[in-house]
Structure formats: C-alpha cells, structure tokens
Amino acid sequence: MFKKQTLKVNMYGYLFLLPALIFLILFTYYPTLLSIHDSFYLKDNLRPEGAFVGLDNYKYLLQDDVFQKVLWNNLIFAIGTVPTSIMLAMFMAVKLNKVTRINQWMKTSYFYPTVIPLVAVANIWLFIYQPDFGLYTRFADFFGLPDIPWLQSELWVMPAMIILTIWKEAGFFMIFFLAGLQNIPNHIYESASMEGASNGYVFRKLTFPLLMPTTLFVFIIALTNSVKTVDHIFVMTEGGPNNASNLILYYIYQNRFTFGDIGIAATASVILIVVLLAISLINFFVLDRKIHY
C-alpha cells in the first residue's frame, strides 16, 4: 500500500515537470550543446554541413583583433555601468524611502525607464546625442560646455552607451534597495538615534552593511545584464565607429546573421556561456557564503 502510494506520487512529479522540462531541454541544453559542437566546425552559409577543424575557431577568435576589442569593450561596459548604477540606486532608495508625495513622484520618474523597451530608450537617446539639434548640444551651448560627438567618436561612444544604460537600469535596482530597506527593523534605527549617532554614521555602520545582501544580489543582475543587453547598439551605432561600441552578443549576431559564419558565432556563444557561468559561480561560491550570516 505504502509503495503504491510512493509510485503514484512519483508519476505525478514527472508528469507535472514534463512540459517545462521539454522546453528547458530544447531551448537551453540542446542549444548549449549545439554551440559546443558547432564551435569545432568550419561552418557557414557556403558549407552548411561543416568541416571538423578542432580548436581552430577558438584559435582564430583569440587572435582576432575585433574579438579582443569586443571582450575589452564588454569589460569596460561592465565596469562603467555596474558600480555606478548600484551606487545611484542605493542613493535613490535611501533618499526616497520615506513615503511622501514628492518622493513617490520621484520614484516614478526614476523607475519608468524599466517599463519601456531598450530600443525605444535608444531612440530617445539618439536624439539626445544627435550633434546638431540634439538635447545635449542645446544644453552644452546654453551652459558653454564643449560639444561632444557622442556616437561619432571612438572615444565617446562607450561613455554614451554607459550613461544610457545607467539611466535605464538605476531605477530598476532602486526597487530592490527599497525592499531591502523595508526589511531592516525600525528599532535598530531608534536605538542609534537615541545614542545620538549622526546620519552619516548610521548609514556607514548600519544601513550599508545591512543592505549588503541586496547589493550583492543587484551586483549579479547588473553584471549579467552587461553581457546580455545589446538592443541599443542596433538602433544607435551598429557596433561602430570602428567596433568601439561592439559587445560580445552583438559580435555573435554580426557573425551569424550578417556574415553567415555559424562556426565562429557558435564559438563566441560558448565563450559567452562560460562568462555567464563564471558570474554564477561567483554568486554561488563566494557571495552566497557571505550574505547568509
């Protein structure tokens, strides 16, 4: 009787998991394995069958100037976006935590970029960065600041992308910090204020350390986003000028869909997957231990 019951529960378990599992295998595991497989083949539109070349694609990529530049760009993009948007988000949350009308209004203005698509954000910012009549030029003229050819210059295009991304993401991260602040018990602050601690001291010694789990959580999301969001590149620069705004995922897109190089796209995909797994490993083995105190 007992065994029969167990068997029945077993069956339902598998049955309930089956639909999700099918799609998981088809669109997560199989494509990952397919990328690994194709990365060992010379495979493109002319040779759809492919020819085995061993590690040649990896050798090619590691020597390719464009790919090196793309990796470097992605690193700069992550360094430029992640810490700044985290700090800004934390600042917003700490300042706007108290529920007042004006704070509510400001929260809305910080959060709304979250609900609009990145392509639309890129469209808006295209007109901010536009050299002749763009909003930045008007602003710069008014205040006597230098004109910056944001999207036309190899030097400025990456800062332009970084500013846009911070603008798009900071309000989203603010939400997590607001939630984090709500979880800090009020009595901690009460006793601190009774002892006459200054606001700066309270932030450094109480708020900041207590928000650490949230900060680390947001750090992982922000880092992952920095390798998976490229939509704005399509609208604004197509990776240019001279690949100065090209990122890994956009490089994969170009190789697969512009140049038709399946093998190279697969190899770059494998490298991107490894990067993502590395980010997760930081999460699991380093951060997870620290945040569950």
Add this chain to the structure above:
Amino acid sequence: MNTTKDKIIHVFSTACIILLSFVWIIPLMWSISIAFRPANDVYKGLFDISGITFENFVNAWNEAPFGSYYIATIIIVVGILCVQLVTSVLAAYAFARLEFLGKNVLFVLFIVQLMIPADVLIAPNYEIISDFGLIDTKIAVMLPYFASAFSIFLLRQTFKQVPIEFDESAKMEGASMWNILTKIYIPMAKPTLTALTLTVGSFHWNNYLWPLIVTNSEENRPLTVGLSVFSASSESGANWATVTAGMLFVILPLLIAFIIFQRQFINSFMHAGLK
C-alpha cells in the same frame, strides 16, 4: 543627530536627488513635446512652440503598419504568458510538494537556465527554430520562453508557504491532486501570479533581439522590431517628430498602465526580485 555636517549632507543630497530626477524625466517630456509639435520645431528653441498637432502620429501610423505590430505583440505576449504560467505552475507544484526520485538533480537542471538565459542563445536557437521550419512565425518568437526557471522558482517559493495541512485535509476528503492544485494552490498564489504577469508581460512586450532574428514579415513583427525598422528607414532630422511619435506608440501602453497601476507594478518587480 543634528550636527552641521549632517545638515549640509542632507541639503546637498536632497538637491542632488531632485536635480537627478529631472535628468530622468526630461528625455520623456522632450520626446512627448517633439511628437506633439509640428515637424520643423525640432530645429527651433526648446520652448519655441509653434503649435500642437497630431500630424506626426497620423504620419507614423500611415508610414508603418503599427496596427499589425500591435496585434503581433499582443499575441506573442499573451501566448508566452499562458503557456509559461501553466508549465511553471505544474513544475513549481512538483518541486514544492511532490516527492520523486532525482528531484534535486532536476532542480539543478532548471537552475542552469537562470545562469544561461535564452537571450544569449540566439545563434544556436536560430538553428533549432530553422530545423523546425518555423522561421518567420509568431510561435518561433514564443517557443524559447515557454519554460522559465525564474517563474518556476518564484511559484515554488509561494507554494511552499501554503500550509501542508490544507493538502492533507483536502486529501482526506477525497480531493484529487488536480483539485488541490486548482482549488487551493493557484488561488493562494494569486499575488505571485499577478507579479509574474506584469514582469514577464512587460519583459516580452519590450523584448527585441530574438524577435528581430526570427521574424521577417510585417505580420509577425512585434512593436519593438517594427520601431527599429521604422526609425532606421527615416533617420534624417526632418523625420524626428514622426519617429518619436512612432516610439510613443510602442511605449505608451505600458507607460500608461504603469502610471495607473504604479503600486502593483513596483510591488510586482519587488516581489519578483526578492523571493
């Protein structure tokens, strides 16, 4: 508590947060102002308004098939939501309440999807969709998102909070597992299901790269892809106003929904992020 230093910091940071909020709101206000002004106004001063017009919206609507983009977007978003919620509820219930061999291994298999999101598997997933002969269909846009580890985890957490006594007493009264799921678990997970509908729904309303890759024809393109095609075809200054009006077609539905249901939106994103 009220040292001079504290006061200076307070005044300075308050000034910053207010100024900064203008940096956030001005791009939207400026876009709206361009879209409602005559096309030539983009060359004039910021406040040199020569009139208010709907002409740009009419032009945008006539120049690109926004109607068809809307229909495609709605079908794709609703399709993904319906299937994803069903597969996730079932899987989440299995992980939360059923015992079976290999449960932990299967759970780890799902965790991997959180690390490798479908968004980065564009190249290999294109080959798979191509093998299925589904290129340029709406179903191709939806398929990779039918199973979501994120939704499964969120629902599993919620289901785990349902008191197990509910299950036991329902079972004693002879309720089937299906009844327990639909009559007890799903109603109790309503806040989570709402949160998922809003977050997953807005994610797919805004999704761009994958639909760009797997669709070619007007009737299968969602708004985001349509907008990028439209803006690429008219980049000169003369069309700024029209492109901006088109951009507003894409963002307004979600933006209006967000402003009306602000609290639900923010709570949903919070809820979805914290479990």
